[in-house]
Amino acid sequence: MIVYWNHSLKDHNTFSIDVRCTQFFVMDQLDDRHILQKEKIFASPHYILGGGSNVLFTKDFAGTIIHPAFKGIEVMEDSDQSRLIRVAAGEEWDDVINYCLRNRLYGLENLIGIPGCAGSAPVQNIGAYGVEAKDCIERVEGFLTDNMQPFTLSAEECCFGYRNSIFKKKLKGKCLITHVWFRLSKTEHYTLTYKALSDEMAQQNLSLETITQSILRIRNSKLPDIRKIGCAGSFFKNPVITEERFQKLQAQHPDLVSHPAPGKKVKLSAGQLIEKAGWKGKRTGDAGIYPLQALVLVNYGGASPEEIQHLYKQVYSDVRKMFNIRLTPEVNIL
Ligand code: EPU
Numbered sequence: 001m002i003v004y005w006n007h008s009l010k011d012h013n014t015f016s017i018d019v020r021c022t023q024f025f026v027m028d029q030l031d032d033r034h035i036l037q038k039e040k041i042f043a044s045p046h047y048i049l050g051g052g053s054n055v056l057f058t059k060d061f062a063g064t065i066i067h068p069a070f071k072g073i074e075v076m077e078d079s080d081q082s083r084l085i086r087v088a089a090g091e092e093w094d095d096v097i098n099y100c101l102r103n104r105l106y107g108l109e110n111l112i113g114i115p116g117c118a119g120s121a122p123v124q125n126i127g128a129y130g131v132e133a134k135d136c137i138e139r140v141e142g143f144l145t146d147n148m149q150p151f152t153l154s155a156e157e158c159c160f161g162y163r164n165s166i167f168k169k170k171l172k173g174k175c176l177i178t179h180v181w182f183r184l185s186k187t188e189h190y191t192l193t194y195k196a197l198s199d200e201m202a203q204q205n206l207s208l209e210t211i212t213q214s215i216l217r218i219r220n221s222k223l224p225d226i227r228k229i230g231c232a233g234s235f236f237k238n239p240v241i242t243e244e245r246f247q248k249l250q251a252q253h254p255d256l257v258s259h260p261a262p263g264k265k266v267k268l269s270a271g272q273l274i275e276k277a278g279w280k281g282k283r284t285g286d287a288g289i290y291p292l293q294a295l296v297l298v299n300y301g302g303a304s305p306e307e308i309q310h311l312y313k314q315v316y317s318d319v320r321k322m323f324n325i326r327l328t329p330e331v332n333i334l
Contacts, residue, residue, distance in 0.1 A: 073096065142178050
């Protein structure tokens with residue numbers, strides 16, 4: 001366990017917002033939970049922070065930030081068909097992907113390049129290029145923070161949906177995820193439902209190497225490099241509306257991009273709505289909308305939390321005026 005007082009969070013959020021927390025608690029082993037319990041940390045204001053790639057701090061955090069940093073990838077089952085691995089929450093997401101690549105395990109390769117920690121993956125069911133974490137998650141382990149009771153939830157019990165899970169609903173703020181179990185396939189197969197990816201792959205041999213290189217190329221062509229430009233990936237979720245509302249909207253805006261969503265609904269592209277509302281590439285001070293992908297809000301250097309907040313509220317309001325759609329932030333705003 002390592003504890004820092006009055007600690008800057010600048011290096012712990014990919015927006016690079018320079019706010020402070022009262023106490024920063026690095027859990028470098030699972031047993032540190034006993035110290036957290038003894039110090040009654042969970043009974044006072046606290047926030048569990050993984051890689052900080054999906055959070056916007058709008059002010060100093062008066063409380064304890066708990067950063068699970070314990071690592072490990074254990075093989076729980078291994079057969080000719082699949083391997084079941086138990087990944088500790090503090091593993092870097094890309095280290096999990098690289099483990100899969102080294103061991104020729106299929107299923108998560110389309111999720112290469114997503115910043116963050118393994119423990120965060122089930123929370124919002126991270127997804128990209130036609131794959132979601134839920135496609136390979138078999139169970140999630142953790143403990144409840146009010147009584148320290150351990151739990152194991154099956155994938156079904158996690159109630160995964162688009163950028164959603166039980167950890168964003170019933171268990172929000174009530175648990176700490178310690179391990180995620182993934183079942184990966186040993187049979188070569190790929191998900192090529194995303195058009196830009198299938199177009200690229202049509203030109204070359206399919207392999208884990210070529211598909212991951214292709215995904216990194218597509219990502220880099222649209223998303224900023226978080227080592228250079230502060231951002232938290234997609235700022236808003238893609239809105240899901242009823243078929244009926246979609247038809248009315250489509251009558252006014254025939255070029256709207258749409259995808260079928262569960263429950264006879266329609267998923268729109270928030271990036272397109274923001275672009276149509278005229279925000280793509282706009283910048284006020286150091287806060288801006290990324291010119292290559294309107295769903296990404298960026299901090300070009302010294303943007304204050306107020307500037308970013310002001311910007312996202314303007315975007316929200318203009319999209320609402322133009323399409324009568326209320327965008328929901330995907331990022332946690334604290
Ligand atoms: N589009 C625009 N203008 C824009 C951006 C997008 O018109 O500025 C249109 C595109 O032309 C396309 C559609 O919107 O037809 C969808 O865009 P894209 O394929 O770039 O994906 P997205 O819906 O914007 C989602 C995820 C990303 C993920 C990509 C690729 C959400 C909120 N975001 O973005 O996830 O990488 O798909 O699969 O679902 C993240 O969560 O941080 C993230 C980057």
